[in-house]
Amino acid sequence: MPCGEYFTSYGSRMGLFRWRIQRIALVLGLPIPFLAPLAVQGGLLSTITQIYIFAIAVLGLNVILGYAGEIVLAQGAFMAIGAYATTQILADGLAGVQIGLLPAIMIGGVLAAFVAIMFGIPSFRVKGFYIAISTLALQFISEWFFNNGQFEWLHGGTQQAVPAEVGLIGQWFTITGSDMQLYFISLVLMLLFALISLNLSRSGMGKVFRAIHDNDLSAAVLGVNVFRNKLLAFGIGGFMIGVAGGLFGYYIGFISPSYFTLELTLQHYVMLLFGGLGRVWGALLGVGIVTAIQEFLDRFLQSVAANATSLEPVFFGVIIIVVLAVEPKGLLAALGQLKDYLRKWPFAY
Amino acid sequence: MVDASTFLSISIAGIGLGALYALVAMGFSLIYKVTGVLNFAQGQLALLGAYGVVIFATPTVLGLNLPAVVAVLATIVGGLLLGIILERVVFRHFIGEPVLSVIIVTLALGGIITGLLRFLVGPNFMSYPAALNPGWSIDLPLGTSIGASFTLGVVLSLVVVVSLMLFFRYTVTGSILRAAAADEQAAMVLGVSIERTIIIAWALSIAITSIGGILLAMASGGAGFTIEAVGIIIFAAVVFGGLDSIPGAFLGALVVGLLQEYGSFYATDVIGPGAGEILPMVFLLVVILVKPRGLFGTERIERI
Numbered sequence: 154m155p156c157g158e159y160f161t162s163y164g165s166r167m168g169l170f171r172w173r174i175q176r177i178a179l180v181l182g183l184p185i186p187f188l189a190p191l192a193v194q195g196g197l198l199s200t201i202t203q204i205y206i207f208a209i210a211v212l213g214l215n216v217i218l219g220y221a222g223e224i225v226l227a228q229g230a231f232m233a234i235g236a237y238a239t240t241q242i243l244a245d246g247l248a249g250v251q252i253g254l255l256p257a258i259m260i261g262g263v264l265a266a267f268v269a270i271m272f273g274i275p276s277f278r279v280k281g282f283y284i285a286i287s288t289l290a291l292q293f294i295s296e297w298f299f300n301n302g303q304f305e306w307l308h309g310g311t312q313q314a315v316p317a318e319v320g321l322i323g324q325w326f327t328i329t330g331s332d333m334q335l336y337f338i339s340l341v342l343m344l345l346f347a348l349i350s351l352n353l354s355r356s357g358m359g360k361v362f363r364a365i366h367d368n369d370l371s372a373a374v375l376g377v378n379v380f381r382n383k384l385l386a387f388g389i390g391g392f393m394i395g396v397a398g399g400l401f402g403y404y405i406g407f408i409s410p411s412y413f414t415l416e417l418t419l420q421h422y423v424m425l426l427f428g429g430l431g432r433v434w435g436a437l438l439g440v441g442i443v444t445a446i447q448e449f450l451d452r453f454l455q456s457v458a459a460n461a462t463s464l465e466p467v468f469f470g471v472i473i474i475v476v477l478a479v480e481p482k483g484l485l486a487a488l489g490q491l492k493d494y495l496r497k498w499p500f501a502y
Numbered sequence: 503m504v505d506a507s508t509f510l511s512i513s514i515a516g517i518g519l520g521a522l523y524a525l526v527a528m529g530f531s532l533i534y535k536v537t538g539v540l541n542f543a544q545g546q547l548a549l550l551g552a553y554g555v556v557i558f559a560t561p562t563v564l565g566l567n568l569p570a571v572v573a574v575l576a577t578i579v580g581g582l583l584l585g586i587i588l589e590r591v592v593f594r595h596f597i598g599e600p601v602l603s604v605i606i607v608t609l610a611l612g613g614i615i616t617g618l619l620r621f622l623v624g625p626n627f628m629s630y631p632a633a634l635n636p637g638w639s640i641d642l643p644l645g646t647s648i649g650a651s652f653t654l655g656v657v658l659s660l661v662v663v664v665s666l667m668l669f670f671r672y673t674v675t676g677s678i679l680r681a682a683a684a685d686e687q688a689a690m691v692l693g694v695s696i697e698r699t700i701i702i703a704w705a706l707s708i709a710i711t712s713i714g715g716i717l718l719a720m721a722s723g724g725a726g727f728t729i730e731a732v733g734i735i736i737f738a739a740v741v742f743g744g745l746d747s748i749p750g751a752f753l754g755a756l757v758v759g760l761l762q763e764y765g766s767f768y769a770t771d772v773i774g775p776g777a778g779e780i781l782p783m784v785f786l787l788v789v790i791l792v793k794p795r796g797l798f799g800t801e802r803i804e805r806i
Contacts, residue, residue, distance in 0.1 A: 283794055419613055474610050
């Protein structure tokens with residue numbers, strides 16, 4: 154038995170499924186989410202749908218924060234842009250033509266990407282903290298904008314109901330927004346974006362992003378166009394977050410600025426950091442676990458006292474601080490260390 | 503519409519508001535200058551200061567019913583203690599960690615403070631005891647006047663900025679803080695206890711921020727969760743003034759206070775309610791695009 158795991162070619166090193174056990178896990182594991190609706194219904198199914206939708210948003214955040222290393226605090230704003238754009242297009246059609254749910258969500262994503270790129274422009278001169286506050290300013294501006302009745306001609310009203318009965322593409326494949334349909338749409342989109350993220354991190358583009366993350370000055374010296382690649386990361390990430398926003402709006406069926414606040418941003422940060430920054434599986438794991446904790450905590454706190462739900466951010470704040478202090482690379486890295494320890498046991502090397 | 507008297511009274515209100523912001527902004531700059539931590543919880547710390555008085559002076563939370571002055575003093579002392587505790591428990595673990603971790607930790611801290619306050623005090627507006635709602639005001643020319651809390655704010659923030667500058671320049675502790683800020687390792691080699699300097703910086707910063715929070719609450723007659731917004735507004739001030747410059751933070755805060763008052767008076771008709779809060783944000787974005795180092799900020803040179 155070899156004393157370690159080795160790759161003999163670049164292709165096998167960079168493969169999506171590198172070991173036989175991963176292929177087996179794929180074959181056995183992939184049908185589970187598709188068959189899950191047979192076993193669970195109602196509230197739980199709806200919660201899992203929300204996990205898928207948030208997973209898309211957190212994957213988008215992962216592209217900007219985990220790959221390119223820019224701190225973006227406008228998660229709520231990007232999702233709001235996607236949600237309001239999608240609702241507008243679903244309600245009024247694009248130039249009078251009903252284009253259906255998926256194209257509407259994509260257009261919402263493109264709009265969010267556009268705004269993300271606009272607010273990424275300062276990264277031409279500054280980074281880190283300055284990007285964090287300019288996007289934080291975007292978050293506040295967007296909350297003000299969507300609450301402001303004077304801009305109704307642009308965002309179509311502060312609180313809107315999202316049409317439930319729409320065509321998936323154009324006017325074909327009409328769906329009614331039932332739990333089951335939402336579940337499968339979210340699942341497919343989530344898998345699609347997870348695959349895109351995985352491939353992005355394996356491709357040259359992802360490596361360039363990582364180079365910028367590790368040391369932007371060195372990357373620039375080595376001939377990477379830092380500014381352009383940062384904007385690219387903003388665009389890709391913003392698109393994914395916008396898509397998640399549009400889907401989230403359709404999932405709730407009613408949009409209001411109170412869904413898209415700074416708290417949502419913090420929640421997504423908890424998910425990403427808990428799971429593991431810069432890792433697709435970490436992001437997915439983080440969203441799943443944190444949402445489960447949140448559901449449990451909500452029920453627990455409500456049983457304790459009526460106003461105890463306001464303690465929820467306290468728990469998440471503590472989780473974030475502890476995770477960052479103990480294992481800044483997140484749960485996935487901790488699992489990796491555990492695996493390493495078990496593999497070498499009983500020796501320490 | 504633009505007549506001298508209105509303009510003057512708006513300007514005075516702006517300077518008064520700016521002076522209140524200046525206290526919070528100086529708390530931010532102080533911490534950044536000494537420890538390099540970018541504190542995103544500044545708004546929540548000001549909020550904590552504002553609610554501290556409520557907690558100590560009214561029997562809603564602790565069952566205490568201290569006189570107003572004692573409550574204010576207790577809040578400020580509480581701020582000093584909180585600074586020490588926060589440094590010991592939280593920020594010590596993050597010395598030398600990447601900017602991202604520190605920013606997220608302060609954001610999480612903000613969430614913790616807001617959540618706790620919402621749980622303990624409730625989401626409602628809590629009015630201050632009568633002793634902290636002084637009705638007097640100082641008459642100024644052209645029929646304008648400046649309210650009590652704004653006057654106190656201007657005086658106090660001037661006192662704080664001057665005494666901080668003197669403290670940094672002429673006292674031993676101040677020069678130790680400056681030394682620690684300039685080069686941590688060199689200062690350590692010369693026998694400076696970095697841990698103690700950082701604790702001093704945190705305690706001072708949170709105490710100043712608490713004073714700012716109390717005065718902000720006094721300006722509106724009591725504590726409400728809207729004070730939280732000051733956390734983002736002061737970013738406009740500190741970025742404009744230069745992140746690590748305390749006089750810069752003071753000046754920047756005055757500019758931002760003026761902008762907010764002008765915005766809410768002249769621009770509300772054009773772009774709707776809340777224009778006063780949005781104008782500083784737009785200003786912040788412009789400053790970041792045009793002059794990210796601000797007026798007095800030192801430019802850091804990066805090496806590979």
